[in-house]
Amino acid sequence: MEFANEPIFQWMSQFAYQPGTVYAALIGMMMLSAVGFPLPEEVTLISVGILAFMGAHPQHFPPPFEGAPVVSVHTASAIAFTAVVLSDFVIYLIGRIFGRKLLYHPRVHKFFPEHLMKRVEEWTHKYGAYACGIFRFTPGLRFPGHLACGMLRYPAWKFLLIDGIAALISVPTQIYLLAHYGEPILTKLRQFKLVVFAIIGLLLVYFLIKKLRDRWKLQKASQ
Template identity: 60%
Template sequence: MDDSLIQCLWHSKETLACLTPYAYQPIWIYTFLVVMMLLSAIGLPFPEEATLVSVGVLAYMGSNPDKYPPPYEGAPHVHAETAAIVAFLIVWLSDFWVYGVGRLFGRRIFEWKPIKSVLSEKNRLRIEEWTQKYGAYACGIFRFTPGIRFPGHLACGMLKFPAWKFLVIDGIAALISVPTQILLLAYYGDHILYYLKQFKIGVLIVLVILGLYFLYKKYFAKRAVA
């Protein structure tokens, strides 16, 4: 389902019509949101940003029945505010759960094979540097840094930062980063999708130019060797 949402986003605004039925299945979508946020929080490769954007688009569609007709009149739809609250609460509580695991098991948790397999040496050193430099405020930095959120929150627990301070700092960071992604798309979907389309065109032009540049270099490199 998540792949379908992203594929439709990558195409054009009109192709979002293929997702209209999902916009009118709020219970299913809220459940999907909770599951994906939990999987992301525990370090699995499910980017929470992709999920939040997808749900935001569905909320936008559900609030515009004139553009994306419901299956029947009065059909329930995905509400932006409800989705934003659900997303914030599950992210905040999941982060605190990860913090608790780090606090319970301590430094030896970074020796576990599943953790070592996803945590590069570079990211481990970055986590240590940030926690030493910023202390408990690193909790907020990790929330804005995909790829090291999970081990970063483990480290906050491992270093036994005060639980109340983690909850406050991480809560503020989550409140800034999580609901806004859903609400912005739900309220300003028209403008965002327009600029997304323009961005795609710009990316395509840059890729074409880079491709021609490398072909040009390769061609003249061969001639120089000849």
């Protein structure tokens, strides 16, 4: 397998038949990725999906002993989705409680270049709470973006709804596809992501046009 050279997969594959360890590592990696650590979320999800594929095909990947526990695709998907949404919401709450002073604290700010911070502010002001859906698909902006959503006090239910939908599209999907088709699906998965990004882009354009139209109507009515 070409993907077998990935360090994260190499480490996790040691525990292919210790599902509890894999689930615990999955939670930890998802949380660390959410707060900006250099642990690619996609690589972790793909690794878990391939481990589930291996467990479902013992004829190709013989277990160390008969009846060895394997990674369950359903359990892994549920754990990954829950860990991602809860991690994002914790970041949102931190931003809501501590506000702008945390977002621009020297220890936080030094990890995010000025142009990234500027983009975060532009998107949050332009798209409102819908920006959190963009940040979910933009690893470099996810942490400061979710902080900004909390800082601007967008309704918690709206943040959870939009972030949850975005996570539902991207997180369990990858694990299920890899668990069913194995590594060959990676090319199709990347094509699927391009389609998702295109759909999200069109939705954002729609909401922006709708927002501008409503503002124009309001201005016209006040004249």
